[in-house]
Amino acid sequence: MAGGIERKSINRTHGPDAPHGEFHRVGKRARKVDGIGKATGQAVYADDIQLPGMLHAKTLRSPHPHARIVSIDTSKAEALPGVHGVITGADMPTKYGVIPWTPDENALAVDRVRFVGDEVAAVAAVDEDTANAALRLIEVEYEVLHPYLDPKESLERHDPAIHEGNKKGNISKHVELEFGDVAAALASSAHVIEDDYAFHGTAHAPIEPHCAVAQAGHDGVLTLWSSTQIPHYVHRALAKVLDIEAHRIRVIQPHLGGAFGGKSDPFYFEFCACLLAMRTGRPVKFLLTREETFYTHRGRHPMDMHFKTGCDADGKITAVDSKILIDGGSYSSFGLVTTYYAGQLLCGPCHFPTYRFDSTRVFTNKPPCGPKRGHGSVQPRFALEIQLDRLATKVGLDPIEFRRRNFQGSNVETVNGQTVTSNGFVECLDTIETASGWKDKRGKLPRGRGIGMAGSMYISGTNYAVYPNDMPQAGIVVKLDRSGLAMVYTGTSDIGQGSSSVMATIVAEELGLRMDQVRVVAADTDLTPVDLGAYSSRITLMAGNAAVDASRKLRKQVQEAVGEHLDVPAGRVILADGWAFDAQDGDKRIPSREAFELAESKFETLAAAGSYNTPERGGDYRGGTIGASPAYSFTAHAAEVEVDFETGEIHVEKVWIAHDCGRAISPVQVEGQIEGSTYMGVAEVALEDHAVFDDPAHPEAGLHMRPSLLEYTIPTSVDTPELEAHIIESIDPEGPYGAKEAGEGPLHGSLPAVANAIYDATGVWMTKLPFTPGKVLAALRAHESGTPTGEEA
Amino acid sequence: MVTLRINGREHQLDGLDPEMPLLWALRDHLGLTGTRFGCGKGQCGACTIHVDGKATRACMYPIGSLGERTVTTIEGLASQADQALQDAWVEHQVPQCGYCQAGQIMTAAELLANNPTPDDEAIDTAMSGNLCRCGTYQRIRAAIKTAAIKTAGAKR
Ligand code: FES
Ligand code: FES
Numbered sequence: 001m002a003g004g005i006e007r008k009s010i011n012r013t014h015g016p017d018a019p020h021g022e023f024h025r026v027g028k029r030a031r032k033v034d035g036i037g038k039a040t041g042q043a044v045y046a047d048d049i050q051l052p053g054m055l056h057a058k059t060l061r062s063p064h065p066h067a068r069i070v071s072i073d074t075s076k077a078e079a080l081p082g083v084h085g086v087i088t089g090a091d092m093p094t095k096y097g098v099i100p101w102t103p104d105e106n107a108l109a110v111d112r113v114r115f116v117g118d119e120v121a122a123v124a125a126v127d128e129d130t131a132n133a134a135l136r137l138i139e140v141e142y143e144v145l146h147p148y149l150d151p152k153e154s155l156e157r158h159d160p161a162i163h164e165g166n167k168k169g170n171i172s173k174h175v176e177l178e179f180g181d182v183a184a185a186l187a188s189s190a191h192v193i194e195d196d197y198a199f200h201g202t203a204h205a206p207i208e209p210h211c212a213v214a215q216a217g218h219d220g221v222l223t224l225w226s227s228t229q230i231p232h233y234v235h236r237a238l239a240k241v242l243d244i245e246a247h248r249i250r251v252i253q254p255h256l257g258g259a260f261g262g263k264s265d266p267f268y269f270e271f272c273a274c275l276l277a278m279r280t281g282r283p284v285k286f287l288l289t290r291e292e293t294f295y296t297h298r299g300r301h302p303m304d305m306h307f308k309t310g311c312d313a314d315g316k317i318t319a320v321d322s323k324i325l326i327d328g329g330s331y332s333s334f335g336l337v338t339t340y341y342a343g344q345l346l347c348g349p350c351h352f353p354t355y356r357f358d359s360t361r362v363f364t365n366k367p368p369c370g371p372k373r374g375h376g377s378v379q380p381r382f383a384l385e386i387q388l389d390r391l392a393t394k395v396g397l398d399p400i401e402f403r404r405r406n407f408q409g410s411n412v413e414t415v416n417g418q419t420v421t422s423n424g425f426v427e428c429l430d431t432i433e434t435a436s437g438w439k440d441k442r443g444k445l446p447r448g449r450g451i452g453m454a455g456s457m458y459i460s461g462t463n464y465a466v467y468p469n470d471m472p473q474a475g476i477v478v479k480l481d482r483s484g485l486a487m488v489y490t491g492t493s494d495i496g497q498g499s500s501s502v503m504a505t506i507v508a509e510e511l512g513l514r515m516d517q518v519r520v521v522a523a524d525t526d527l528t529p530v531d532l533g534a535y536s537s538r539i540t541l542m543a544g545n546a547a548v549d550a551s552r553k554l555r556k557q558v559q560e561a562v563g564e565h566l567d568v569p570a571g572r573v574i575l576a577d578g579w580a581f582d583a584q585d586g587d588k589r590i591p592s593r594e595a596f597e598l599a600e601s602k603f604e605t606l607a608a609a610g611s612y613n614t615p616e617r618g619g620d621y622r623g624g625t626i627g628a629s630p631a632y633s634f635t636a637h638a639a640e641v642e643v644d645f646e647t648g649e650i651h652v653e654k655v656w657i658a659h660d661c662g663r664a665i666s667p668v669q670v671e672g673q674i675e676g677s678t679y680m681g682v683a684e685v686a687l688e689d690h691a692v693f694d695d696p697a698h699p700e701a702g703l704h705m706r707p708s709l710l711e712y713t714i715p716t717s718v719d720t721p722e723l724e725a726h727i728i729e730s731i732d733p734e735g736p737y738g739a740k741e742a743g744e745g746p747l748h749g750s751l752p753a754v755a756n757a758i759y760d761a762t763g764v765w766m767t768k769l770p771f772t773p774g775k776v777l778a779a780l781r782a783h784e785s786g787t788p789t790g791e792e793a
Numbered sequence: 794m795v796t797l798r799i800n801g802r803e804h805q806l807d808g809l810d811p812e813m814p815l816l817w818a819l820r821d822h823l824g825l826t827g828t829r830f831g832c833g834k835g836q837c838g839a840c841t842i843h844v845d846g847k848a849t850r851a852c853m854y855p856i857g858s859l860g861e862r863t864v865t866t867i868e869g870l871a872s873q874a875d876q877a878l879q880d881a882w883v884e885h886q887v888p889q890c891g892y893c894q895a896g897q898i899m900t901a902a903e904l905l906a907n908n909p910t911p912d913d914e915a916i917d918t919a920m921s922g923n924l925c926r927c928g929t930y931q932r933i934r935a936a937i938k939t940a941a942i943k944t945a946g947a948k949r
Contacts, residue, residue: 042827045892206926208831255891258926496888714926717920
């Protein structure tokens with residue numbers, strides 16, 4: 001438990017500048033490196049890989065939410081013509097988990113199934129139909145156990161425990177941290193708001209279902225192509241579970257058809273494809289059906305949240321106190337981190353002097369939850385931003401003004417010991433205030449129409465590497481070629497967020513190349529140095545810094561060689577737009593190709609490695625590095641909504657978003673990330689609901705209620721509000737050219753901004769997601785009849 | 794033996810179940826992988842192709858029902874208008890993950906073939922069955938308009 005921490009200033013004021021005075025590539029509205037491939041259908045995704053003699057694999061799933069496996073008989077399946085391999089949990093008994101401290105998953109169930117859909121056996125056959133027929137021939141005898149479908153029950157009882165041998169019963173992780181004296185601060189507050197909030201659980205639903213192809217080569221190398229956003233962690237997990245030396249495994253991530261956090265665990269189908277390929281000697285493809293993706297899940301955790309927030313008579317926040325119950329589903333996944341993030345990532349952009357959180361993640365017999373865009377903090381952010389609006393209302397302050405008054409500033413330490421460097425939140429507030437016409441709208445729109453806002457922060461990667469080590473978090477190799485080409489080898493996963501384009505832009509900037517003179521090889525463990533993966537919004541900052549590092553080594557060599565050739569000091573040689581020239585006489589110039597030849601003649605083969613590791617960060621307490629980031633992004637959202645008093649439907653008409661990404665290396669992509677994040681967040685308010693039948697007596701207990709794209713409604717173009725994205729550049733000292741993240745931060749405020757707008761439209765505080773028409777109507781009626789309900793205080 | 798007329802060529806396929814959805818024939822047997830699998834149930838639009846010029850879901854179309862009809866996939870888009878559409882997609886940086894985009898473009902191509910200057914409403918009506926999880930809808934709308942203007946300009 002840490003005591004109160006004083007805010008102290010850190011004196012760093014500037015980020016890295018353009019290498020040659022002005023930017024030639026960074027900040028320009030250039031094309032993405034893979035745009036054409038994706039617009040012509042040529043981009044290759046995992047399921048596009050066809051290998052000669054390839055088999056197709058399917059998996060048998062548990063029909064019970066919780067059961068002991070008494071026996072499995074696969075003999076009939078093995079005898080079916082066309083079947084080449086059948087495997088069960090006994091073939092891969094080693095447990096794994098993406099977080100090495102909580103290895104509680106098996107590739108296929110060993111003795112126990114823990115949710116409807118848990119994987120029991122896998123078959124490889126000549127085609128999918130044969131594989132499916134073989135699955136039906138596998139005989140499994142189950143002894144049904146009590147299903148835990150209510151997280152509150154998991155808190156209280158654990159006989160039988162979902163994970164036998166777990167010392168904490170059915171509790172997956174518990175974190176309790178207090179900074180300063182919260183009770184005293186609340187007791188002396190002029191206003192305190194106390195309420196319950198709920199988040200219901202949602203899925204990633206990328207349009208590409210998960211897919212993996214494995215091949216056991218004659219050279220003794222096992223190759224896995226997989227729709228993963230963490231090739232390096234998959235590589236490590238394969239070595240462990242399959243008990244193969246890691247250097248004999250190659251993991252390749254082809255183009256990825258959307259992930260959003262849903263492809264950041266090592267998965268059963270990856271292990272199964274590999275083992276079946278090794279056993280049968282033939283390539284094996286494992287493609288999930290849409291329904292299976294819903295059971296594979298790892299979606300956003302349902303949370304029940306109790307929040308207490310106080311402020312003084314001037315509207316200065318005095319304390320935040322939360323107690324959160326997290327429904328983890330059946331396995332740990334990233335749950336340890338989720339439990340921390342639910343508390344650790346709230347301490348900005350508003351300052352509070354005291355803070356306490358108590359969050360508990362429990363196991364239930366449901367599909368496992370994991371990280372979804374804005375991992376861990378979207379849910380508590382929803383609660384906190386409604387609390388802040390309610391305090392503002394109590395004090396009689398405009399919500400934007402309330403946040404300005406509580407702004408933490410830049411170069412400060414947060415109450416939980418995290419270091420905030422640049423912070424453009426006030427500019428974000430100013431921008432949405434003006435762009436949305438806030439002053440003419442707030443409190444002034446006709447009944448049923450309202451505008452609301454919210455603020456938020458997010459990490460640009462985390463200091464907490466998933467496994468402790470002293471090696472770089474990001475590595476990159478750049479090779480220069482006599483043809484005038486720069487080849488970039490990076491372990492980063494482009495999952496649609498555009499990381500390969502960002503890497504290309506940085507290298508082109510540093511080496512003075514046009515975009516067509518840079519090519520990127522990404523996410524292939526044989527070819528590319530380790531990068532930890534596309535999660536926690538880490539790539540632009542971490543791999544971007546590594547790219548600058550590598551490129552600058554080469555730039556120096558090229559400048560030196562060209563300087564000698566042009567007979568000018570190396571420092572006067574500018575590399576830009578495919579040329580190397582004298583800064584003082586632009587006519588003294590040679591094309592990059594010749595410049596590279598000169599450098600190669602002088603220095604021999606031109607290649608350089610670059611790497612990045614995080615600076616010391618984080619509070620001095622257990623878990624203090626979880627949620628610690630080199631730099632934080634900040635966002636403000638304003639949402640305008642219309643509430644239909646007849647039907648209870650909510651229409652989000654337009655959302656204005658201002659996001660401080662430090663510096664926009666690729667502005668069009670940053671805007672795309674802001675739009676995509678907000679689109680996804682708004683959909684979680686009323687449209688999407690990842691629910692399972694949770695009455696243990698129900699004959700379908702544990703079954704997913706909406707395992708298709710017809711039932712699990714993701715927004716169409718017509719359901720999507722107009723989105724207006726604004727970029728704020730605070731130029732962070734830690735990021736490449738000052739850049740921070742943009743892929744996840746701009747999701748957070750979407751939800752509370754809508755809730756706060758509903759209040760402006762109706763006078764009702766909605767607190768329990770999803771805001772279905774029925775719930776909205778009930779709250780409106782209760783409000784009209786003057787009955788206070790849970791939805792209204 | 795089924796004969797499929799795809800992108801201007803005839804393909805004879807042996808031993809395939811006439812009930813097989815066209816999507817699998819395209820992807821697994823003809824190597825035309827630009828048409829994507831997203832749900833297999835007609836719910837996402839990732840597999841959109843043209844059958845006799847009409848935007849159709851390949852995952853719901855049994856090969857046995859094709860008869861003489863001609864099929865165009867993303868690989869077979871060739872007209873000037875189609876080219877303008879793909880250029881506009883790149884220019885507006887529509888694709889994020891890109892997985893839905895072949896289907897989006899096929900639907901948009903049909904729209905522009907029938908209505909060379911669609912307004913927002915026409916675009917929404919045509920496009921609302923094609924899901925994009927990266928949330929690129931605004932850019933799709935903009936790209937369609939850009940393509941429409943370019944194509945109209947070229948015809949004049
Ligand atoms: S795959 Fe055909 S509509 Fe989804
Ligand atoms: S671009 Fe990713 S699903 Fe549309």
